[in-house]
Amino acid sequence: MKKLLLLVTVLLPFFHEITGSLKIFLNNALYENKTSLTISDPAIIRCEVADNTENETLIWYRGTLEVNISSENSVNVSTVCIPELTVEDNGVSFTCLLKSNTSIKRSLQLDVQFNPRLSGDTQIRAEEGKTVQISCGFKANPAASMFWRQNNSLFTLPANYKQDLTMDTLQLTIEKVTKKDTANYTCVALLPNGNETTRVFELIVGDRQVGLPIEAIAAAVVVGALMIAFGMFARREKIFNMCMKGRHDTAM
Known part of the structure; x- marks a missing residue:
């Protein structure tokens, strides 16, 4: 039991x-x-x-x-x-x-x-010849089809354009931009039911700013310093005599 x-x-x-x-x-x-x-x-x-x-x-x-x-x-x-x-x-x-x-x-x-929610800086400024990236962040459920329009029209990506799509970002990269690339780029999120959400990104391409090369500036500084040093070396005897005369006058 x-x-x-x-x-x-x-x-x-x-x-x-x-x-x-x-x-x-x-x-x-x-x-x-x-x-x-x-x-x-x-x-x-x-x-x-x-x-x-x-x-x-x-x-x-x-x-x-x-x-x-x-x-x-x-x-x-x-x-x-x-x-x-x-x-x-x-x-x-x-x-x-x-x-x-x-x-x-x-x-x-x-x-x-x-509905899709899009994000990203809507105005991008760039200099000619530079590489530009336009990033459109997105969230959507159900999933949306993502693509770009240029000036509100579908377009074929030129050779210097590249598009990348991740889970939450649609990115457009433009290499060596010119003023011809200045345009409104529209990020489009298209839902299965045909509804779409958009966000417009304005790209403004300006003149390339010309600046003095750093190497040239550094070389000029070095040359200037050497010239001053050589000048002082060449006048060393005169400077020495002037200093000695000053000391002699003071002693008197």
Whole structure:
């Protein structure tokens, strides 16, 4: 009998761990897959314990950081509220776990839809012959097609133009710019539904400023110093005699 009681005592924690399961809800709908939300809308995420034999404490994580919730909001049912979704909430995962057994958990990832947002300095000045880079930063969900227009028209990139596209930047590089490259360059973000967002960058190319080469200036300074030194050396005897005469007159 004692052995049986001991066996039950040992196994009880394991029975407790495997009897609980979790359900997670997003805006009162059972969350199964990735669900799209709209920026600026609120989001209510609720986690519930199911099939439990006693009260369970729940904990939340936003990404890798634990969410601070009250004790009243942690027993069997727990809710996390986001009053207004932002761009920074897109792609963020929320995870609900049983405190007694953190291997039992459910997660959801926020898919926040928003129109493209473009950024970057809109006026660029350059000298002829220089290399210019026009950078257009962007964020969009769903993903947008990114491209350039020149003076509001599509154009074929000349040989000295190069376009680079990263996850968040569309960059146009122009080597050896001339005044003919002066124009408005429009960064275009085109959504699958045909809507587009634009940002205009004004490139102004001016005359190349001519400056004296550093090597020439340095050489002139050296030559000038040598000429002064040679001049003083050539007049050293006269200067010496003048100094000696001055000393003699003072002694008198």
